[in-house]
Amino acid sequence: MNVEKQIQGKVYKFGDNINSDIIIPGRYLIYIEPGKLAEHAFEVLGEGFPAKLRSFDVLVAGRNFGCGSAREQAVTAIIGLGIKAVVACSFARTFYRNAINAGLPIVDCPEIYSAVNEGDDITLDLASGEIHHQDAKYRFPEFPDSMRRLLELGGLAEYLKSQFQGERTGY
Amino acid sequence: MNVEKQIQGKVYKFGDNINSDIIIPGRYLIYIEPGKLAEHAFEVLGEGFPAKLRSFDVLVAGRNFGCGSAREQAVTAIIGLGIKAVVACSFARTFYRNAINAGLPIVDCPEIYSAVNEGDDITLDLASGEIHHQDAKYRFPEFPDSMRRLLELGGLAEYLKSQFQGERTGY
Numbered sequence: 001m002n003v004e005k006q007i008q009g010k011v012y013k014f015g016d017n018i019n020s021d022i023i024i025p026g027r028y029l030i031y032i033e034p035g036k037l038a039e040h041a042f043e044v045l046g047e048g049f050p051a052k053l054r055s056f057d058v059l060v061a062g063r064n065f066g067c068g069s070a071r072e073q074a075v076t077a078i079i080g081l082g083i084k085a086v087v088a089c090s091f092a093r094t095f096y097r098n099a100i101n102a103g104l105p106i107v108d109c110p111e112i113y114s115a116v117n118e119g120d121d122i123t124l125d126l127a128s129g130e131i132h133h134q135d136a137k138y139r140f141p142e143f144p145d146s147m148r149r150l151l152e153l154g155g156l157a158e159y160l161k162s163q164f165q166g167e168r169t170g171y
Numbered sequence: 172m173n174v175e176k177q178i179q180g181k182v183y184k185f186g187d188n189i190n191s192d193i194i195i196p197g198r199y200l201i202y203i204e205p206g207k208l209a210e211h212a213f214e215v216l217g218e219g220f221p222a223k224l225r226s227f228d229v230l231v232a233g234r235n236f237g238c239g240s241a242r243e244q245a246v247t248a249i250i251g252l253g254i255k256a257v258v259a260c261s262f263a264r265t266f267y268r269n270a271i272n273a274g275l276p277i278v279d280c281p282e283i284y285s286a287v288n289e290g291d292d293i294t295l296d297l298a299s300g301e302i303h304h305q306d307a308k309y310r311f312p313e314f315p316d317s318m319r320r321l322l323e324l325g326g327l328a329e330y331l332k333s334q335f336q337g338e339r340t341g342y
Contacts, residue, residue, distance in 0.1 A: 012217060014217055015216070016198075017192035017197075021188035021190070022188070025187055025188065026188075043186055044187055044189065045186070046289060047288065047290075118217060
């Protein structure tokens, strides 16, 4: 996954505490392919899931997104759905770092939460640390250099490949 | 809530591990009224919830329904939505007992899970321990006498009232 610096798209909005059993049930952890995992992502929520989510680009969520059992497949499943970024009031720590490692842009921005609705169009500018929604701008904390570099390269695996190819990174 | 011995209605189907933060987020535990709690039940799942669920009568779920934080308001919120019963492959223990105490019929019946779809019509016969769906019958374990009595009276509070009114129950 090669991460764009500007991400634009349609929002699906969740509430708080969406956990990893909701994102991808434990019995599918035998899979590692984004496509296969995405077939079952959020399926526990009822008929029409996950298909419905494929018409959205960005997940916006409340507090503690990705809590529960730590599983990197939760991130992979979301990527498999074609979701380009997740914006939440806060993230579970392992989910957050798994997302960065997989190259999925993930942004803490509690200010925007109450302003957006399902289907709204937003633009994330990763370089400037801003989200644009209607006429408003919201700032989010800049990524530390190490994470920014992982995201730009498309995740930890790509970063390691770039190192093995002799690129000096300074970390 | 006065429990009918035959419960008939339309199914909404969830997957496994639907937890109490999904059923009713912790910040609403300041409420105890079924109507008020129901306004927020399952709202974290996205736009259209909980309104969508009001057109269904019976929740069918996979394993471990009601897991997570033990809160009796999870049951109250479901009652407030007008749901008449929950059928699941299995329940978290505290949710199960909270449901009986609140007079919400709750049935372990893993066999029916894969057979039903959203919108199907099912009938639960609490007296005979059977669920009817299309042309099939599924058996579920009979309630122990103590629980059956609580359900018949509409929950623990009604049971206690009946005792204070001098009724002998033998427990």
